Amino acid sequence: MKLSRYGEDGIRILFGDSINLEIHKKVRQFYFFLKSLELKEIIDIIPSFRSCLIHFDVESTSFQKLASFIMEREPSVSSVDLPEAKTYEIPVSYGGEFGPDMKFLISQLGLSEDEIINIHISIIYTVFAVGFIPGFPYLGILDRRLSVPRLETPRVKVPEGSVGIAQLQTGIYSFDSPGGWRIIGRTEKKLFNPQEAPYSLLQIGDRIRFLRL
Amino acid sequence: MIKIINTGWFSIIIDSGRYGHGAIGVPPSSALDHYAYCILNHLLGNDKDAPAIEVIGGKFALTVGTDVTCAITGARVRAFLNDQPLRPWASFPMVKGSILKVQDVEEGFRYYVGFSCGMNLERIISSYSTNMECRFGGFKGRPLQKGDEMDFKDMKMGELSEVPERHIPSMKPPHRLRIVEGPEISYFTPDSVKALAEGSVFTVSNRMNRTGIRLEAKPLTFRKEADMSIISEGILPGTIQIPGDGVPIIMLHERTIGGYARIAVVAKADQDLLAHLKPGDHVLFEKIGIEEAQSLWKRKQEAINSFIK
Numbered sequence: 073m074k075l076s077r078y079g080e081d082g083i084r085i086l087f088g089d090s091i092n093l094e095i096h097k098k099v100r101q102f103y104f105f106l107k108s109l110e111l112k113e114i115i116d117i118i119p120s121f122r123s124c125l126i127h128f129d130v131e132s133t134s135f136q137k138l139a140s141f142i143m144e145r146e147p148s149v150s151s152v153d154l155p156e157a158k159t160y161e162i163p164v165s166y167g168g169e170f171g172p173d174m175k176f177l178i179s180q181l182g183l184s185e186d187e188i189i190n191i192h193i194s195i196i197y198t199v200f201a202v203g204f205i206p207g208f209p210y211l212g213i214l215d216r217r218l219s220v221p222r223l224e225t226p227r228v229k230v231p232e233g234s235v236g237i238a239q240l241q242t243g244i245y246s247f248d249s250p251g252g253w254r255i256i257g258r259t260e261k262k263l264f265n266p267q268e269a270p271y272s273l274l275q276i277g278d279r280i281r282f283l284r285l
Numbered sequence: 286m287i288k289i290i291n292t293g294w295f296s297i298i299i300d301s302g303r304y305g306h307g308a309i310g311v312p313p314s315s316a317l318d319h320y321a322y323c324i325l326n327h328l329l330g331n332d333k334d335a336p337a338i339e340v341i342g343g344k345f346a347l348t349v350g351t352d353v354t355c356a357i358t359g360a361r362v363r364a365f366l367n368d369q370p371l372r373p374w375a376s377f378p379m380v381k382g383s384i385l386k387v388q389d390v391e392e393g394f395r396y397y398v399g400f401s402c403g404m405n406l407e408r409i410i411s412s413y414s415t416n417m418e419c420r421f422g423g424f425k426g427r428p429l430q431k432g433d434e435m436d437f438k439d440m441k442m443g444e445l446s447e448v449p450e451r452h453i454p455s456m457k458p459p460h461r462l463r464i465v466e467g468p469e470i471s472y473f474t475p476d477s478v479k480a481l482a483e484g485s486v487f488t489v490s491n492r493m494n495r496t497g498i499r500l501e502a503k504p505l506t507f508r509k510e511a512d513m514s515i516i517s518e519g520i521l522p523g524t525i526q527i528p529g530d531g532v533p534i535i536m537l538h539e540r541t542i543g544g545y546a547r548i549a550v551v552a553k554a555d556q557d558l559l560a561h562l563k564p565g566d567h568v569l570f571e572k573i574g575i576e577e578a579q580s581l582w583k584r585k586q587e588a589i590n591s592f593i594k
Contacts, residue, residue: 076468078467078521078550079465079467079523079524079578080550080553080582082521082550084468084518090516091516103308115304115305116305116306116307117307117308118308118519118520118542120516120518120519121517121518122516122518123518124519125518125519125521127304127307127521130553130579131586201517201542202308203307203310203540203541204310204517204540204541204542204543205418205419206309206310206311206312206419207310210517222514224529241517247419248418264309264419266416266419266421266422267421271309271311271410272309272310275308275309276308
């Protein structure tokens with residue numbers, strides 16, 4: 073666990089340097105531990121693949137105070153009760169009008185559409201992070217055989233429900249939004265409901281299995 | 286009741302922000318000029334997190350169905366109440382049926398309109414702010430439209446007060462933004478860091494919205510050994526990201542995670558100014574240490590407190 077500053081009101085806590093489940097387990101444990109303390113000085117916590125970013129209130133604490141508090145409490149992080157990780161099934165219509173980048177993948181990867189779909193549905197993915205927009209799950213770890221770079225120029229609008237891949241990640245656009253991931257299919261499953269807590273279907277640590285429709 | 290006669294280019298409901306849900310990707314969507322928003326609530330005697338209207342562009346107009354106290358802060362505008370010119374950054378009484386009209390914006394970009402009677406809106410995920418991409422919060426989850434009507438929440442008049450001229454910030458370009466280093470500053474060549482840190486001129490492009498402001502400039506260069514992107518990670522408002530093309534994007538209040546190298550973060554004391562960058566404006570950055578940024582913020586808070594009391 074490595075603490076560093078992020079601007080005047082952020083603390084970045086780094087647990088490793090790559091995308092893997094061991095590092096993410098530490099992130100998740102730390103996130104739920106810190107959340108359980110319900111500190112007034114903390115405005116928000118953003119957990120992701122290898123880090124937690126803490127946004128703190130500069131009026132009520134400082135980097136030094138909060139960082140030393142966190143270092144002191146570190147030994148008790150592993151004692152936190154973690155919520156049960158749930159597994160969800162997400163039905164997807166692959167290819168065709170719902171997967172505009174499928175053709176690119178076929179030519180780029182030298183695989184058939186069936187092979188691509190079979191590889192994509194063969195893994196139970198872990199939710200590493202939820203963000204950049206509400207409810208969007210960053211899922212891993214994708215099979216190396218499907219690894220492709222993001223689009224050079226992101227699309228202005230990717231339709232809600234689109235399933236995309238980028239490098240070793242796959243994800244689902246929870247709303248219409250700009251996006252640079254390669255789109256291979258679409259689901260009708262609603263991922264975010266602002267009217268009802270906990271709002272997001274998926275939380276970090278949950279698991280997803282894609283089903284081919 | 287408030288009735289929107291004209292929306293300006295663009296107007297939405299905002300408040301102090303939607304916090305505590307960063308782990309599920311919910312961004313703050315807060316007022317971009319937080320200082321102007323706080324002063325607005327102060328002028329009206331409102332709660333610190335009362336809803337207000339954030340407007341871009343002139344030709345904004347509305348009328349009210351009851352007597353109320355109204356105020357405008359933020360960008361300097363030429364505003365009229367039934368053709369009587371109004372002072373900037375001041376509260377004023379509106380009688381039932383009178384018309385408030387903002388003719389045009391003289392300095393700055395976004396301005397804030399609020400009422401002593403509040404607005405009868407529903408908090409969604411603990412905030413009144415509009416999340417436009419996801420269409421929730423604010424007024425029906427969307428920008429205001431001509432003819433929209435909103436009820437007042439209660440019937441109270443505010444005191445009449447105005448902000449002393451010295452407490453109204455300058456919003457004139459060129460904008461000078463102080464920055465502190467970001468987590469990936471070492472990804473860039475010393476020349477590029479110097480260009481950003483020591484006053485090269487950047488231009489605000491027309492690719493800008495509440496999510497981010499894309500600048501135009503000679504691209505910054507990554508060191509040979511540095512990655513062009515990072516493993517996606519949390520970001521905070523004011524983060525300056527550099528995508529693969531080397532041209533900076535200043536992130537505002539609509540994203541929780543980013544995948545580009547974060548070269549710097551705009552000092553808190555200068556973040557309100559980000560609300561007033563408009564296409565074509567020139568921007569110069571100055572890199573400062575974190576202690577200096579903290580004391581700038583402290584001074585700004587003291588100034589606000591001495592005035593608000």
